[in-house]
Amino acid sequence: MGTTRRAVVLGTATVGAGWLFGHARQAEAEASARQINSDAGRALTALYEVEPKARELGRRAKAVLIFPKIYKGGLLIGGLTGDGVLRVAGKASGYYNISAASFGLQAGGQTYSFALFFMTDAALNYLRSSDGWSIGSGPSVVVMDRGAAASMTSTTLTQDVYAVPFGQKGLMAGLGVEGSKITRIHPAS
Numbered sequence: 001m002g003t004t005r006r007a008v009v010l011g012t013a014t015v016g017a018g019w020l021f022g023h024a025r026q027a028e029a030e031a032s033a034r035q036i037n038s039d040a041g042r043a044l045t046a047l048y049e050v051e052p053k054a055r056e057l058g059r060r061a062k063a064v065l066i067f068p069k070i071y072k073g074g075l076l077i078g079g080l081t082g083d084g085v086l087r088v089a090g091k092a093s094g095y096y097n098i099s100a101a102s103f104g105l106q107a108g109g110q111t112y113s114f115a116l117f118f119m120t121d122a123a124l125n126y127l128r129s130s131d132g133w134s135i136g137s138g139p140s141v142v143v144m145d146r147g148a149a150a151s152m153t154s155t156t157l158t159q160d161v162y163a164v165p166f167g168q169k170g171l172m173a174g175l176g177v178e179g180s181k182i183t184r185i186h187p188a189s
Contacts, residue, residue: 031083033187037092039068040085043113047166054115054144054164061117061162062124063088065182067098073109073170078102082114083185086127094128095187100180110170116141116163123160132183135163 031039044066048055058064063086070082079101086094098114118124123139135141139160 031187033085033092033095033189036068036083036095036187037085040066040087043068043167044115047113047115047164050166051164054117054166057117057119057144057162057164061119062121063093063118065096065116065118065127067096067114069111070098070114071109071111074102074106076103076106078106080180083187084114088124095185096127096182097185098180098182102179108170110168112165112169113167114163114165116161118161120160127182132181135180135182 044058044064048058065084065086067082067084070080072078072080079099081097081099083095083097085092086096118127118139120139126138127133130138141161141163142159143163143165
């Protein structure tokens with residue numbers, strides 16, 4: 001591929017990814033704390049209906065961080081973003097944004113929901129006290145898929161945080177979370 005053609009493809013990918021995530025961020029920025037909490041409640045209910053083992057995680061967790069809608073997309077350059085609520089004992093305890101950027105062979109877009117179940121006080125304290133948490137550093141995180149959920153028992157729940165992606169819509173390969181950054185936000189009431 002010629003240099004000019006490569007520059008056009010890269011430029012188009014950059015503009016496309018920028019537009020996608022700029023548009024998604026604008027919609028998310030307008031969301032109020034009440035709206036985020038309401039959407040998170042519906043998302044968590046939907047997760048519990050589809051995956052009963054997730055309800056067990058929720059009962060045992062010290063807190064649950066729910067991102068009701070994450071936007072992910074890209075064309076060579078990609079990213080993801082979404083806002084969520086941390087619930088402790090079922091009550092909102094803080095609001096957070098998740099974001100990440102990626103480079104490489106990728107194309108597509110999707111939305112999905114994401115729940116992080118904090119199983120230890122140490123993991124929850126790390127989230128609350130850090131100035132942004134990059135998943136992959138700090139507390140150990142295990143992404144739960146259907147196979148892992150099926151074999152889950154009270155004696156196998158030994159990790160700090162369990163991550164459960166669900167409700168995927170759209171077409172894009174992979175739902176990796178490592179490298180995603182979670183940062184506290186302060187949406188309007």
